[in-house]
Amino acid sequence: MPMSVTIKDVAKAAGVSVATVSRVLNNSAAVSEETASAVNNVIKEMGYSPNFLGRNLRKCETNNILAILPSTEHTVYSDIIKGMQDAAYPNYDVLLSTSNSYLGTEMRLLDMLFNRTVDAAVLLGTQLDAQKLNELDKQYNIALCCERVSDAKVLTVSINNEAAAYDAVKMFLKRGKTRIGLVTTGGNTDALSSADREKGYIRALSEYGIGFEEKYIYRCSYDYSDGCKALKYFMSLDKPPQAIFCISDLLAAGVIKQAFMDGIAVGSKLEVCGFDNISLSEMYTPGITTVSQPGYEMGKTVIGKLLENMRGTEKNHDMIILPHKLIIRGSTQS
Amino acid sequence: MPMSVTIKDVAKAAGVSVATVSRVLNNSAAVSEETASAVNNVIKEMGYSPNFLGRNLRKCETNNILAILPSTEHTVYSDIIKGMQDAAYPNYDVLLSTSNSYLGTEMRLLDMLFNRTVDAAVLLGTQLDAQKLNELDKQYNIALCCERVSDAKVLTVSINNEAAAYDAVKMFLKRGKTRIGLVTTGGNTDALSSADREKGYIRALSEYGIGFEEKYIYRCSYDYSDGCKALKYFMSLDKPPQAIFCISDLLAAGVIKQAFMDGIAVGSKLEVCGFDNISLSEMYTPGITTVSQPGYEMGKTVIGKLLENMRGTEKNHDMIILPHKLIIRGSTQS
DNA sequence: GTGAAAGCGCTAACAC
């Protein structure tokens, strides 16, 4: 696309200098009422829109913030995104992109930070380690949201996943359940939030004097179908669990669906709890009891703090914990 | 963020001119092996990353394409996004942003087109009318995906919503259902896809000699809870429908959930079909029969054609129809 | 209150 009308054209047409046009555009200095309205008229007539590439180059800022999402499938992100956009408005735009959880893609997106296409980036789940993140943080404005990274001294907004899982499992324990299954992700390459949730599960059990047994833990991927498999596995045990805590709603949905197909009454004979409060959990039959993250608040907070960091001279590297909430639905109504 | 190391610094440190550094960066002209590796070393040592603001200003292009989504809640978009990114790679980045279906927000995002922050935009659902779109298309590179706009002469990629709905309803008719309900959105401000689906519904009925009756049409919003209400309404009729076609899976889920609560056997006594094949429809109990859009292909196609338009001199304004597919699940297993 | 002019970082035409 060739450049159409530029500030120069406007200046010429309005019979003023480019400096004056610029002043009108930015309200950056006193311009006589007359001149201003004359310029504005020309702008309208010519359909002029300032080229931000020039402006950004000159000011060395773009007023764009990049948010890197692992995927757009996860409906949890939509609230966070809304919060981010609201906090950014009207000075910044939040651009989204997805890494699909690939390190390579994530790095390619971070290039936008390096090449100044954006002024800052928020990572909602990252494949980078603490060292890399700390290094990045020295030169650029970044923040983490949802997923903390151990030892990373980077502004982070999240819930306390350990405590949230603890609360969920404690709910089961209070109802007298003693055999409680956990469906979580396997391997240590995974997100820290999963590990934190597992810790919360173990702490709740031990508080009730229940030693944790590896056989009550099913490790798999994040997929719905893994939830189905988890239920089959648990039901093959001598003493199947009376309740199952899943680290995501999708897994819980799989568990419940399989239970339904196998004729196991969820909510009475078997209680199930998920995590994230995605829209599905309300819509499911039975409704899925789950842990809700304050997505909108998280998004708003992370951008708010990030902008402070960008303005200020001293960077805030806090880990900000927002409150979670246990939402009780039919899958735990016994 | 102040500028750190620039092409000038690299040139000085490497003892060459900026032009040579630029040549090395872009492989744009022959540079002796020696010089090139020397420059590359300096680049690495100094941690230099080219400032795209300079480059973009000079070249009058950003290699960024904006995709405007109505929301990120709709999981249909994730496949489309993947397709778009794959088609754009490695020459372009696809940036996402959400309009929340507000005209104001959409316009604000389109500013990125006007101010040259992006080279092109794909609208996945728009609030703009044909005239506005045609005007935009004259000056900028735009395309529509998923949602066509009547009389808009703009590159569009979509399925044939009318035919898809026709297929779905015909499936019911073939099974001998004669009373078929439709759950759709109300008002004429709505997306054309809904109207197209309604037309398909009517065509199928009339082909089977069944006049369409307004009482079998429930008009509401897009929300899951509206599906619940729809079922209650239909069941209050003298002769409730034997099958219900919903213009979205979310509405179908609501219908099914309410049917379950009211003790109506879905799949036998009542058949239900949704639209979009969101992940929920597989996970639901029973699984939701639905129409699937080839999201990945749609995304790939729209970016592919858009890039052609950007390169070429003649713009393609075709309406490209991709094949839909009916996916049969438990909600229609009678 | 306004204009002239420098310069942000980069690419590309041109000269050698």
Place this chain on the structure above:
DNA sequence: GTGTTAGCGCTTTCAC
């Protein structure tokens, strides 16, 4: 194969 230089569109300092 390499360097010099103009200039992309804009903001901003410095005069006046």
